[in-house]
Amino acid sequence: MDFDFSEEQYLLRDTVRDLLRRECTPKHIRALYDDPGGRSPERWRKLAELGVVGLTVPEEYGGSGMNEVDLVLLLEEAGRSLLPEPLLEHTAVAAPLLAHAGSEAQRREWLPRLSSGEATASIGLASSPFVADATADLVVLERDGELHALTQDRLTLTPLRSWDGTRRLFEVTAAETGDDTRLAGGREPAHWAFDHAAAATATVLVGVAAALLDQTVAYVQQREQFGRRIGAFQAVQHKLAETLLLVESARSAVYYAAYALANELPDAPIAVSVAKAYASDAERRANYEALQLHGGIGFTWEHDLHLWLKRGKALEIAYGDADWHRRRIADWVYATAN
């Protein structure tokens, strides 16, 4: 029984955090709002050099051969810094999915390039009508319950616009799919992909929520009204205490979901639903309190807060909202309990 991370895992987290603190600041994020299609190949390359991009690719294909537990702290950092690049789609879902369920030919063709960062991959599941970063070299698309790994020549993309100006969403139609594109191996690849996407989204949400909470705590420490710092008001203190408890508890849930997925435990899908339901609610609360306690200033474009508010809002809903996951849990409880 050891519910903690190793020194190496923390070290990698710290390295990534340092990188993102320098190279993924609100200024960088804002630049993307004005640059449709914009991504930073530079930042992605640096993440690849740290082994982050190819973290989940088996070593035999040039990756780091690490797993969901190694990745979970990094996804939290991605949420904290609002990393725009597709760490979730590429590293948390598409690449390990290919390793899990791709044919040997697919693996050999793609995994080394996905690992090095030379090529990117994204994921489009039936539960989400839109595909983020669908301009990737490879898009794994769900059609009739099956997954197909498709290159751009087989796809038609319609670009969409999100209120979160850093998100790149597309409606995607596939020209042709066939035996050559199908991901046939492994246990139910579409479910595998969905659970990985939902767990990763929950983790990013925890990072977003933690960042919202931290910024708000810092703000109420400094903002004065009625002759004292507003952080001294009991109503403010209690809201933030409740929010901290939600965020901390969500952390327990997303870390365990990563462990359950990494070890293919039978309760992994439910651990994922616990994580996504709770993290969505926790982020929603942090999102509300952050704006409420910042007051008017948080409602201005000029203030950075909205960058987190919008990312959080989009992810609350992505890959099943809290109520959807609660329904999955209830079905499971009544199918298995007693």
Next chain:
Amino acid sequence: MDFDFSEEQYLLRDTVRDLLRRECTPKHIRALYDDPGGRSPERWRKLAELGVVGLTVPEEYGGSGMNEVDLVLLLEEAGRSLLPEPLLEHTAVAAPLLAHAGSEAQRREWLPRLSSGEATASIGLASSPFVADATADLVVLERDGELHALTQDRLTLTPLRSWDGTRRLFEVTAAETGDDTRLAGGREPAHWAFDHAAAATATVLVGVAAALLDQTVAYVQQREQFGRRIGAFQAVQHKLAETLLLVESARSAVYYAAYALANELPDAPIAVSVAKAYASDAERRANYEALQLHGGIGFTWEHDLHLWLKRGKALEIAYGDADWHRRRIADWVYATAN
């Protein structure tokens, strides 16, 4: 447009309030906890003398010929003072039901006596497995969707015990029902009765909630901790402000429900569900904050608070809980809207 009561209505309310303040104190309520079956014929007689018991009985049968709007303020007082006698069952439901749907023979036999207080009536609907005060002279019982007015000789009662020591609940079985006992007239008597019972319960809940709030406000004004009255703490103030808003809003809902029933408006059933759902939630909140802010002292038998806590809890659930009524509202919204 006049959403207020008349001077006469307020006057009667004040008269009843005065009576109950004297004759329905916590001491009177406590006495019933030790006296299974206990009721106060004395208090009931006084209420009958004021015209309250027969308020809803048509004048031609010796009643006051008043309606739901006249009664609603009195039901609120009944909740506030925890009146143990069956004003709800007798005056709000059974007596006007008999007037509404009884045969001429049934009316002539019963209404004058129900009006004078000489006889009492209670009500047992299918939605509630237990019948309060089923020892009444007349019990209107739902069987297979129909209502029957039954005297004690046709009934078998099994006494139950409630955590609220003033409630008298029974499991009731009827020996025989027939054309002579059936309430045949009026629109769907069972629905009529249910809506009246639910609306009256919502109103009593508002009275209970208001009493809980008032007592708690008084307590936090006086209890000191950390060198000041606990009512000065912002967390306490905000809880009580939120509770007041709920209780005040619930008042709007129960008053309108009474009006809609009195005027047989088409939206009456929905007005009732709005009232019962909201009043149940409002009382639940008042119930929570009352005990929480009283702290340990409110958890003692010696303190009177629990008398209200228990009555409120029982009524939150009676005649459809908040979720049940929300489902009825949703069905109606989707059946009628747009």
Next chain:
Amino acid sequence: MDFELSPEDAAFRDEVRGWLAENRDQIEHVRAVNWEDGGERFERYREWERILFDAGWGAVTWPKEYGGRGASLVQQALFTDEYVRAKGPDRINRLGLNLLAPTLMLHGTAEQREAHLSKIARCDEIWCQGFSEPNAGSDLASLRTRAVRDGDDFVITGQKIWTSLGVFGDWIFVLCRTNPDAPKHKGISFILCDMHAPGVEVRPLVQINGDARFAEIFFTEARTPASNVVGAVDEGWRVAMTTLGFERGTGLGSPAVFNRILDEVVDLTRRSPRDGGVAADDPDIRRRVAQAYIETRIFELSSQRTLTRLAKGGTLGPEASLTKLYWSEMEARLEELAMDVLGPRAELAKGSPGAERNGDWYSEYLYARASMIFAGTSEVQKNVIAQRVLGLPRE
């Protein structure tokens, strides 16, 4: 208790309804553009206000002499209800109509009423509210904008923020500190100032939804005649509290608006795909729709109770905070429900294929959250309720 309309009120309602129906084309013409885009688009809304005014609908409760028709509060509510149902255009001068005008009727001089009321009703003067400052938000009384007497004028210097309609404004009512030595609630005056005067500069404030509905106003020795002080000098706090009472109690948050939002949300649930069906089949969505129905219905009822009280000569004091708290929190829940009904489509923005109502739902959701901040945050309302309605101690 009687929810039936009197014959006069029913006739009034029919008249409103008839007039709005006759003007349906004009309404659509106005609503086809967004006044926030400014210029001719804004002027189209101003023109509409003149049409309303000429037909006697500009300010129905006002006396005839100022262009009203002396209607009762019930009739005003009926007018608003019909207006919202007919999708009447935004009332661009609502701060003048709903906040300043009733304040002037209570606290203004005859000259002030004479000078401004008709112009407000005719929309010749667009009014702004100059209360909040960067460092005086919830703690409004800590405001620092100062006004110094100089001959027949007051000279104003300072900064206001969150000024709705700022870029369109002609006049502004400003809270200024006129006595820096008095306790903070004492030395404040309520002053009317021409926004076209030298020394008044307006900068639009871009919000998180990209709109610029608010502005910052910078006063640099701007002059306004001393006759523009409303109420006594240094006693503007009392006047401002009246204005806030209108804002919290009846000036915003009309039941008809929330009923319309609910109708739209219900409609959305019927059309929004969810789990192979539509959102209207989802029990969690249904529960929330039912709760939204309950809350909007009760808001309507509570508003009618308030209206009756006012019609009988009662007043709305700190109870206005209950109203503001109720509708702003309800609005936030309603708009959040809309987001969840839209699901993944919720985040689609203006100009995006597939964006429901061109992304406006999201914008409304953000505004609903701002509603819990402006006109007194929910926290401030709760303080007021606790201390001034429930009588709990101040500290």
Next chain:
Amino acid sequence: MDFELSPEDAAFRDEVRGWLAENRDQIEHVRAVNWEDGGERFERYREWERILFDAGWGAVTWPKEYGGRGASLVQQALFTDEYVRAKGPDRINRLGLNLLAPTLMLHGTAEQREAHLSKIARCDEIWCQGFSEPNAGSDLASLRTRAVRDGDDFVITGQKIWTSLGVFGDWIFVLCRTNPDAPKHKGISFILCDMHAPGVEVRPLVQINGDARFAEIFFTEARTPASNVVGAVDEGWRVAMTTLGFERGTGLGSPAVFNRILDEVVDLTRRSPRDGGVAADDPDIRRRVAQAYIETRIFELSSQRTLTRLAKGGTLGPEASLTKLYWSEMEARLEELAMDVLGPRAELAKGSPGAERNGDWYSEYLYARASMIFAGTSEVQKNVIAQRVLGLPRE
């Protein structure tokens, strides 16, 4: 990260499980009576504690010299989990075992440990906690019970309240004011006192559910040797904070207990009629059951994170308030769910026909609400979290 048990831990768990299975009859024999009824019934529970002690399960983490088996924190958690699953009887000396004993291990003298630890483990001494007073609830440091030095003794006078197990207690650890002139957190001492000593009077306190699980303790010049002060005289507040940390963090609120309640609630939903079906078919109930599953599961996970931290030498400071806040609010929601599942049957009390579990659900529901009050109200926990975990200013 590794949730697998080590071979030693797995062996430990199997040993516990095996032993509990062997003693199933004895467990049922004990549980057949309610210790709160006192007399022989209480003694039957004490006897059970001796059986546990003799088998080495009385206090598994304690050193062997005091009757423990030097088990790790993980093993202790495994023991508790198995014990709850096997429906092991209430641990009647839990205040001694979980609060006083670890406090003595940290702050006590060798003599104090020698004198009491084994007796606690063998249940020869039933211990009570004397902290709260009628006027010192949330504001514990304002306590007034005083202890005055007289020769080799302290002489205690005052009143304590909410003393669990008060009527059964042999010893009590009492917070007393020993220096009335010092600031309120300074002049307090943590003193052990024999409850059978002259001047100690116990009065049972009847609660709103009719039980008398708590008592009031009146001290009238009760004497206890000065060697019974734990830690330094006048520095008992620090000692008490350690005790409260155990109470909030690990002393109460075991995950296994909440998992068991959830299982029972799920079972109840399958059997409770609702709308012509059972509650388990009701989408609102299902949503709440799912949320209860989420919350109990996360509590288990968070407890395991805490355990890991402690096992690695970390400490549990003000974070214990997060734990207490979490489980007490979760427990209240769980028990309220049970009430709503029971519906109209929820109110049926002890002795009533048709009362599920003889009315105990209602009693548990009330206790759950008390959980948000005792060991520091939810409001106090939030203060601690805000000020001592988040670092927000005290005033």
